[in-house]
Amino acid sequence: MKVTLKVWRQKDAQSPGRFVTYVTPELNPNMSFLEMLDVVNEDLIRRGEEPIAFDHDCREGICGTCSLVINGKPHGPHRGVTTCQTYLRSFKDGDTIVVEPFRARAFPVIRDLIVDRSALDRIMWAGGFISVRTGSAPEANSLPVPKDVAERAMDAAQCIGCGACVAACKNASAMLFVAAKISHLGLLPQGQPERWRRARAMIEQMDREGFGACTVTGSCEAVCPKGISLEFIARMNRDYAVALLKGDSPVRAAAAL
Amino acid sequence: MATLNANIPSGPLAQKWTRHRNESRLISPANKRKYKIIVVGAGLAGASASAALAELGYEVHNFVYHDSPRRAHSVAAQGGINAAKNYQNDGDSVWRLFYDTLRGGDFRAREANVYRLAEVSVQIIDHCVALGVPFAREYGGLLDNRSFGGAQVSRTFYARGQTGQQLLLAAYSALCRMIAAGQVKSYTHTEMLDLVVVDGHAKGIIARDLRTGRITRHNADAVVLATGGYANVFYLSTNALHSNATAIWRAYKRGACFANPCFTQIHPTCIPVSGEYQSKLTLMSESLRNDGRIWVPKRPEDCSKHPHDIPESDRDYYLERMYPAYGNLCPRDIASRAAKKVCDEGRGVGPGGRGVYLDFSDAIRRLGLAKVQERYGNLFDMYREITGEDAYQVPMRIYPAVHYTMGGLWVDYNLMSNLPGLFVIGEANFSDHGANRLGASALMQGLADGFFILPLTIGNYLATVHPSQRPSTDHAAFAAAEADVTQRLNQLLHCRGKRTPTEFHRELGRLMWDHCGMSRNRAGLQSALRQIAELRDRFWHEVNVPGESTCLNQALEKAHRVADFLELAELMCLDALHREESCGGHFREEHQLPDGEAKRDDERFAYVAAWEYAGPDRSPVLNKEPLVYEEVRMTTRSYK
Numbered sequence A: 001m002k003v004t005l006k007v008w009r010q011k012d013a014q015s016p017g018r019f020v021t022y023v024t025p026e027l028n029p030n031m032s033f034l035e036m037l038d039v040v041n042e043d044l045i046r047r048g049e050e051p052i053a054f055d056h057d058c059r060e061g062i063c064g065t066c067s068l069v070i071n072g073k074p075h076g077p078h079r080g081v082t083t084c085q086t087y088l089r090s091f092k093d094g095d096t097i098v099v100e101p102f103r104a105r106a107f108p109v110i111r112d113l114i115v116d117r118s119a120l121d122r123i124m125w126a127g128g129f130i131s132v133r134t135g136s137a138p139e140a141n142s143l144p145v146p147k148d149v150a151e152r153a154m155d156a157a158q159c160i161g162c163g164a165c166v167a168a169c170k171n172a173s174a175m176l177f178v179a180a181k182i183s184h185l186g187l188l189p190q191g192q193p194e195r196w197r198r199a200r201a202m203i204e205q206m207d208r209e210g211f212g213a214c215t216v217t218g219s220c221e222a223v224c225p226k227g228i229s230l231e232f233i234a235r236m237n238r239d240y241a242v243a244l245l246k247g248d249s250p251v252r253a254a255a256a257l
Numbered sequence B: 001m002a003t004l005n006a007n008i009p010s011g012p013l014a015q016k017w018t019r020h021r022n023e024s025r026l027i028s029p030a031n032k033r034k035y036k037i038i039v040v041g042a043g044l045a046g047a048s049a050s051a052a053l054a055e056l057g058y059e060v061h062n063f064v065y066h067d068s069p070r071r072a073h074s075v076a077a078q079g080g081i082n083a084a085k086n087y088q089n090d091g092d093s094v095w096r097l098f099y100d101t102l103r104g105g106d107f108r109a110r111e112a113n114v115y116r117l118a119e120v121s122v123q124i125i126d127h128c129v130a131l132g133v134p135f136a137r138e139y140g141g142l143l144d145n146r147s148f149g150g151a152q153v154s155r156t157f158y159a160r161g162q163t164g165q166q167l168l169l170a171a172y173s174a175l176c177r178m179i180a181a182g183q184v185k186s187y188t189h190t191e192m193l194d195l196v197v198v199d200g201h202a203k204g205i206i207a208r209d210l211r212t213g214r215i216t217r218h219n220a221d222a223v224v225l226a227t228g229g230y231a232n233v234f235y236l237s238t239n240a241l242h243s244n245a246t247a248i249w250r251a252y253k254r255g256a257c258f259a260n261p262c263f264t265q266i267h268p269t270c271i272p273v274s275g276e277y278q279s280k281l282t283l284m285s286e287s288l289r290n291d292g293r294i295w296v297p298k299r300p301e302d303c304s305k306h307p308h309d310i311p312e313s314d315r316d317y318y319l320e321r322m323y324p325a326y327g328n329l330c331p332r333d334i335a336s337r338a339a340k341k342v343c344d345e346g347r348g349v350g351p352g353g354r355g356v357y358l359d360f361s362d363a364i365r366r367l368g369l370a371k372v373q374e375r376y377g378n379l380f381d382m383y384r385e386i387t388g389e390d391a392y393q394v395p396m397r398i399y400p401a402v403h404y405t406m407g408g409l410w411v412d413y414n415l416m417s418n419l420p421g422l423f424v425i426g427e428a429n430f431s432d433h434g435a436n437r438l439g440a441s442a443l444m445q446g447l448a449d450g451f452f453i454l455p456l457t458i459g460n461y462l463a464t465v466h467p468s469q470r471p472s473t474d475h476a477a478f479a480a481a482e483a484d485v486t487q488r489l490n491q492l493l494h495c496r497g498k499r500t501p502t503e504f505h506r507e508l509g510r511l512m513w514d515h516c517g518m519s520r521n522r523a524g525l526q527s528a529l530r531q532i533a534e535l536r537d538r539f540w541h542e543v544n545v546p547g548e549s550t551c552l553n554q555a556l557e558k559a560h561r562v563a564d565f566l567e568l569a570e571l572m573c574l575d576a577l578h579r580e581e582s583c584g585g586h587f588r589e590e591h592q593l594p595d596g597e598a599k600r601d602d603e604r605f606a607y608v609a610a611w612e613y614a615g616p617d618r619s620p621v622l623n624k625e626p627l628v629y630e631e632v633r634m635t636t637r638s639y640k
């Protein structure tokens, strides 16, 4: 099979970008989408042209590095998978496929299809942790955690930090990402002491980073490769409300070291 | 010749670590603040080390080439992490975990280091639970365990099929806390391209900002490399695409010894190769061997039949047959070689005859579909994504693939290399897994090194140097190292040949897989050595790297890593050639027992081969650290 690609090319954040059309060589339907880009890039390099810059690493859906908006959908046509787990058998011979970066105010383009997602890290710095000093932890089984609670925390903890939820949202909100982290830690007994302060600190950092507000349209959940549920946003909103009521200072937990 | 002193504390094995802790040099809290430590890498080893060092008060600078520390390759580990908790009451103990690991490594690891690893393992679980790792639990709310290869007890802790991800997120969260506290400065998208050595001590690095191409110099009182393994020298492996050897290779070329480079792990359960375009291989976690049964048809002529049409009596559950005591749970090197053997006999299944079945039908009958889904659901999903097949209905097809490198930079008991001030932790060092690593022990080692060992042992070095004597980045050694880096990058950009960096990488990988892979022989290794030298020569003339070095340039990043792989590959073959014995993952065809099992030679090869760089056109020098076992006797491994 062969396809035609319309790919966003942009030298850097300052330069304007544009779509460039490429007709691929003969492809195998068992190739992954990224392997198809590899093939296109190999061709470009052989011709002395600069390859299309795109993010990737593990190529098995767990590191959260790959991105791409494929035909308007972050992580491509399928639910519950990342771009690197998308295979050409999902497309037809002769298709035209539009490939763009994750677009959001908080995610400036670095080059071509690569965007800067460091805002997500900064939200984590604000409070995405449980403050325990190495060496001070109690015996692991001293605090039982009901199986269903551990499973629920794990459902939230699966977030790979890819930012597709942001790219899918018309407001470029990062609520699903933040809710996943807050819920993961906030559900576990170990996360209780900092629960309210964590929620407030992370949400306020999210606002500072320029992410938009949540209007509960659910497009984030629909594209999330890990199936993070919107219910976690509701849970986070409750935690945030309680945090405001409690009036705990959102001061970074770490400052109290 | 380098001086290799392993610095193993005296006294009984079980008391060495306690004694060493008691005798290690301490640095006062007020002075810790003045020391600056560079940590390269934020996988389990690097993230945990950075966090723990920062908690102690050191000024830490952490570097990763990833866009976020959370994306290190550790994130991809699926199966689990070992610890000698004995929660199952099945007779586990620190001694047993130690012994299993040492024996699994075919008695080529350092006894004292492995014992310490087993000892520290219990603290890791405590700490990770406190950090919020949602480990699997039983209905009573306590932690659950599963079994893994090479052990007859259940000591593996896990978080669905995403244990590495959850542990990494925990270590990353500890790191985030220290970044927020201003104790760690985090450099992302920044790749270390050289080590700076001043008067024989590691004192800094040269790095490149991958976004802007800017080359920067960074000084420190000590440098910690936590840069992972080098399995990608084989091109196709289970590692993430960007995993590479540059940091440790550059350190080697600056004088750090490289130990046992040929010790590579080939993992038995991976999805077979499907075509030339293939960019990586996907691991199906070893935990699947708990409940899946591995088989091939007894007769080659049945290989093309649908598996359901092959009756029980015509199937060969070869691991259960050959290794009745451990069956499907025998160690990885043995399971991989057995798969190769049955495929070489013409009994392999799937395209090209390079595959064996991993069958869950018995497990589904015994446990029910729901339980199998709960245990392995995400792995079955992943298998379907990649192959388009439903493993609940038809058996999975698997084949061995390169997975892990036991070799790495040589370190002593303090985890310091022969270059003072250079520490190496996690997969990047060599010390704990000998010639074969047991499942669920790399995560354990990464966190043991980073959280609990290095933060203490580094004091033994720091106490001997004063921060006021830290060389500035204007020192001639920094300028020289930077000039080397710039020259190398320019040379790559100016070749303007006709072939892509990936083409060379693919060719190198094929060579290594054929001659330095699952089984090796003298003629093959000698031919590989010739071919690698020739390939490297062609690389520097024919490679094409478009673009400039002053902006994000992925072709340049790739070419630079491939250039280093092309050198490292040679050292691996040299090491494999010199080791005239079979042990663990290193199988020399000339050295096997009549039944085809590995024939180890403790008289001649019970040592660590620590190779020392001797200059561009000279053969490296072989240093030997004898493996002196104080309490364990080296025996022939038997899993029968």
Ligand SMILES: Cc1cc2nc3c(=O)[nH]c(=O)nc-3n(C[C@H](O)[C@H](O)[C@H](O)COP(=O)(O)OP(=O)(O)OC[C@H]3O[C@@H](n4cnc5c(N)ncnc54)[C@H](O)[C@@H]3O)c2cc1C
Binding pocket: B040, B041, B042, B043, B044, B045, B046, B063, B064, B065, B066, B069, B071, B072, B073, B074, B075, B076, B077, B078, B079, B080, B081, B163, B164, B190, B191, B192, B193, B226, B227, B228, B229, B238, B239, B240, B243, B244, B246, B247, B283, B403, B404, B425, B426, B427, B428, B439, B440, B441, B442, B443, B444, B446
């Ligand atoms: C698919 C898979 C599954 C696995 N499953 C298991 C398992 O179930 N149990 C188990 O115990 N082990 C498992 N392993 C092995 C284990 O995951 C690794 O050995 C371990 O995670 C390595 O951790 P690390 O911290 O040493 O290195 P990594 O996690 O590889 O981290 C390397 C870090 O170094 C940085 N880096 C490297 N070079 C440079 C440079 N030049 N400049 C700047 N930064 C650099 C990277 O950015 C990264 O942060 C698995 C491995 C694979 C491939």
Ligand code: SF4
Binding pocket: A158, A159, A160, A161, A162, A163, A164, A165, A166, A176, A177, A180, A220, A223, A224, A225, A226, A227, A228
């Ligand atoms: S919530 Fe889902 S889409 Fe958003 S960052 Fe996490 S995994 Fe990606």
Ligand code: FES
Binding pocket: A055, A056, A057, A058, A059, A060, A061, A062, A063, A064, A065, A066, A082, A083, A084, A085
């Ligand atoms: S490349 Fe790691 S999730 Fe896609």
